[in-house]
Amino acid sequence: MATASQSHPNSVLLDSTVNDAADDCVLCRFLPFLKSIFPGHRDVILDPRSEVSSIAAGRSLDSNLNSVSSNSNSNSNSNINSNHYGAVVVQEESSNMDFASADYRGFIFAVHPQYGxxxxxCTRKKKKPPHFQLIGGHVDPFEFEEAAKRYPTNKLEQLQLAGKMGAAREMYEETGLDVRNALHRLEPxxxxxxxxxxxxxxEFKSRLFYTLHLTDQDFLSGENMSVSDAAFLQRAMGANPPPVQLKLSLEHQGFAFEKVSDVASTLLQYHSGGKCSESLKMATVLQDPL
Structure with missing residues (x-):
């Protein structure tokens, strides 16, 4: 009995019995096919110390090719977490774009040229003192689905578009400001x-940040709103607030403007584990969004 051994920490080699080691290596004939049905994965890893293990692996692979071929179309567009065929394992490329497991969020640096x-x-977080937040929140699954339809082969473009959609939706829900049909205004x-x-x-630690340059026309007025909606309009905090209004959700109890980026960063220190504060510092080192 010839036993295949494990030669790589991420590979699995199964025991195989070889009756005729002089047979041609079937595996060699099917490597190109295997690569073609799994284009996003690395080369197959075998035990280089045993030629007979390669022959055994080839035979095992040969017996499974029909089932692999029938499933190749459905698997080609999905992530494959475990691919064991006989004595081989197809290794996955490492990627930071696992949409299923990462909790992506989209946030907006909304800046006004005059107000900041x-x-x-926010005053309703039980484990945090009253603090300030950026506009934004979680990117929902349906937004990733829509982005995948637009960019079926480009994961980075999918992530960027989904982030914009999520951030724009959150902004509308939280403030009434609406750029859902003008996503180009959300600049990465x-x-x-x-x-x-x-x-x-x-992108910073599963958070996507966008800059929106606000104008006075972006803000809300009660002229074309129902009485019930207009009742939710609020002016900014402070002694002399700017003459602009927002329709805040129940999640927030007010809003303010800050012209100095360092001060704004300090005010954001409790938001999203301090990641929003840190990202603003990173952005201002390169170019102040304001």
Whole structure:
């Protein structure tokens, strides 16, 4: 009996019995096919110390090819977590874009050229003192689905579009400001001096940051609103607030503007584990969004 051994920490080699080691290596004939049905994965890893294990692996692979071929179309567009065929394992490429497991969020640096950064005031977090937050929140699954329809082969573009959609939706829900049909206004905020191949320039620890340059016309007035909706309009906090209004959700109890980025960063220190504060510091090192 010839036993295949484990030669790589991420590979699995199964025991095989070889009756005729002089047979041609079937595995060699099917490597190109295997690569073609799993284009996003690395090469197959075998035990280099045993030629007979390769022959055994080939035979085992040959017996499974029909079932693999029948499933190749359905698997080609999905992530494959475990691919064991006989004595081989197809290794997955490492990626930071696992939409299913990562809790992505989209946040907006909404800045007005005269008033500064728009910050939302929150007093209802039980484990946090009253603090300020950026506009934004979780990216929902349906937004990833819509983005995948638009960019079926580009994961980075999917993530960027889904982030914009989620951030715009959250902004409308939290403030009444609406750019859902003008996503081009949400400019990805650059956080790094150099572009990463597998990471968006505005991505930081599963959070996506965008800059929105506000105008007075973006804010709400009660003229074209129902009486019930107009009752939710609020002015900014402070002694002399700017003449603009927002329709805040119950999640927030007020809003304010801050012109100095360092002060805004300090006010955001309790939001999203301090990641919003840190990202603003990263952005202002390269170019102040304001």
């Amino acid at each position: 950064y728009l910050l939302l005031h 905020t650059r956080l790094y001096p150099h572009q990463h191949k597998k990471k968006l320039m505005n």
